[in-house]
Structures are given as structure tokens and as C-alpha cells.
Amino acid sequence: MATRSRDDREARRRIRQMEAKRELRQQQGKRRKRDNVLAAGAGATALVLAVVLQLTVFSSNPTEAEFAAAQAGLSSPSASPAASNSADVPSADTAAGKTFTGELTLNSGVVGVQLDGSAAPQAAAVLKSLSDSGYYNGASCHRLTTAETFGLLQCGAKSADGADDPGYRWGPLENTPADNKYPAGTIAVARTGNDAYGNGHQFFIVYKDTTIPADSAGGYTVVGKVTSGLDVVTKIAAAGLKAGAANNDGAPVAPVTIDSFSLK
Structure with missing residues (x-):
């Protein structure tokens, strides 16, 4: 009887050991499965982030500056600040803080003008220099518009077709109306479309x-205003278009x- 009792206890001990080992293996299996899920999730997240970055950065064949900006989480930089003025464009410092007044004579009609070097120093410097x-x-003043809410006379062309010298370009834009409205008497700078350094x-x-x-x-850069003689321009407009x-x-x-353009 004593021997049988010892055998029973030994059998039960072995059974408990086997159950403990089985439970340990099950726990280890669950842990490995959980770790694999977490690793897969982390990998998927990294993949999504990589794809988003690629789509953000490469969707428009970016420059190095745009790539760096995307990496830093910034908006794409504008190309305009990187542009430069032609060599013979005067410095804005020559007009900064100054007011120039003068006369623009069109077909013998005199238009009084005033340029604001405080609001648009680069534009004022250019027009004064020219x-x-x-x-x-x-x-010549080669272009006239006569729509109900779009009336302007564009001047400064050396050829009848209105072509300008592509070698004379400058910027940036200055004193542009936030509401896109240009009151009667405004003098503004014409430029190439979609180019902040396309002024000529x-x-x-x-x-x-x-x-x-x-x-x-x-x-468009508002550089000044008409102080007298706007009727000279309105009469030209009233005559109509070719x-x-x-x-x-x-x-x-x-x-x-343009017979003459003088500023002081």
C-alpha cells in the first residue's frame, strides 16, 4: 500500500509538470503571436508613412528645397524669392520712402502723376530710372480695355505689338490690392502672368x-496714382478700339x- 501511494504521488507530480510545461508553451505561443501582430502593425504604419511622404514629395517632381520642406513638414516654398532682378534694374533703396511727382504726356494731353516709394519702392525706382x-x-500705349468693370490703358511698349524686352525683368510684387480692386486713377505695373518677377x-x-x-x-503692383488729367485717358477710351x-x-x-514722362 505504501509503495502504491508513492507511485500515485509521483504520477500526479509528473502530470502537474506536464501541464505546467504545456501552459508555458501556450503562453509563449500567444506572446509570439502578439509580438508578430505588433511588428506587422508597426511595419504597416511605417509603410503608410513612407507612401504618404512619397506622394507628398514626389507628386510634382519637387526641387531640393521642396523636398527638404516636405521632410520638415512645411509648405512648399514659393519660387519667387529665389528669382533675381536683371543687372540694370535700379535698387529699391533709391526710391524707398520717397514720393515722386511729374507729368506723363499722351498725344499732347498732360496727365499728372504721383509715385509712392514707400508702398512700392522697387516699382517706383524702376519707373523713375526709366x-x-x-x-x-x-x-506707345498699345492696349486698351473697355469692359464694364475692366478699364485700363497699358503703356510703355516700344513696338506696335506690345512686346517687351525679356532681358529686363524684376520683382517682387509690392502693394497689391487684397480685394483685387483697382480704383480709377491707379497706376500699376504690367507683368507676365503667374510670375512675381515678371515685371518689365x-x-x-x-x-x-x-x-x-x-x-x-x-x-499687380500699385506704384502710384493720377493726380490730374485722367480725362486724357478717358477720352482715349471713349474713342474705342481698333x-x-x-x-x-x-x-x-x-x-x-508717350511724348514724354518726367518725374522729380
Whole structure:
């Protein structure tokens, strides 16, 4: 009887050991499975982040600056600040804080003008430099618009087709209206579309309240205003457009020439 009792106890001990080992293996299996799930989740998260970064960075063939910006979580930088002015464009410092007044003579009609070097120093410096050099003398006002809310006369072209010198370009944009509205009498700078450094020699005079939608670069630099003689421009506009003009936009019916442009 004593021997049988010892055998029974030994058997029960072995059974308990086997159960303990089985439970340990089950726990280890569950732990491995859980660890694998976590690893897979971490891998999936990393993959998603990598895909998002790739889509963010490479969707538009970015520059190195744009790639760095995306990595840093920043918006894509504008290309405009990287642009530079042509070598012969005067420094904005020559006009900063100054006010220039003068006269623009169109077909013998005199228009009084004032340029604001505080609001638009680079634009004021350019127009002052060009007028001092006599660049505008004999140039034409080749474009007129006559729509109900879009009335301007664009001037400064050296050729009848309105082409400008592509080697003379400058920026940035200055003093652009937040509401895209240009009151009658506004003098603003014409430029290439969608280019904040696409300003050249040309400018336009707004002869009636006008709305010009901004493009991807922004609005148009307001450099000054007409102080007298706006009727000279309104009379040119009243004469109408040359035959063949479309959408109230074309050449004035009678050629318009800048006789002189003086500023002091």
C-alpha cells in the first residue's frame, strides 16, 4: 500500500509538470503571436508613412528645397524669392520712402502723376530710372480695355505689338490690392502672368474702377496714382478700339504715343 501511494504521488507530480510545461508553451505561443501582430502593425504604419511622404514629395517632381520642406513638414516654398532682378534694374533703396511727382504726356494731353516709394519702392525706382533715361519717350500705349468693370490703358511698349524686352525683368510684387480692386486713377505695373518677377518696362493706368483677379503669383503692383488729367485717358477710351478687337480688349482706335514722362 505504501509503495502504491508513492507511485500515485509521483504520477500526479509528473502530470502537474506536464501541464505546467504545456501552459508555458501556450503562453509563449500567444506572446509570439502578439509580438508578430505588433511588428506587422508597426511595419504597416511605417509603410503608410513612407507612401504618404512619397506622394507628398514626389507628386510634382519637387526641387531640393521642396523636398527638404516636405521632410520638415512645411509648405512648399514659393519660387519667387529665389528669382533675381536683371543687372540694370535700379535698387529699391533709391526710391524707398520717397514720393515722386511729374507729368506723363499722351498725344499732347498732360496727365499728372504721383509715385509712392514707400508702398512700392522697387516699382517706383524702376519707373523713375526709366523716365530719367528717356526710355518712355516715343513709346506707345498699345492696349486698351473697355469692359464694364475692366478699364485700363497699358503703356510703355516700344513696338506696335506690345512686346517687351525679356532681358529686363524684376520683382517682387509690392502693394497689391487684397480685394483685387483697382480704383480709377491707379497706376500699376504690367507683368507676365503667374510670375512675381515678371515685371518689365510697362505700366497701366486705370481710368475707371476695375477688378483684376489675382493669378497664381498674386495681384499687380500699385506704384502710384493720377493726380490730374485722367480725362486724357478717358477720352482715349471713349474713342474705342481698333477694328477686330475682341472681348473689349485691344489696340486703341487711334495710336497713342508717350511724348514724354518726367518725374522729380
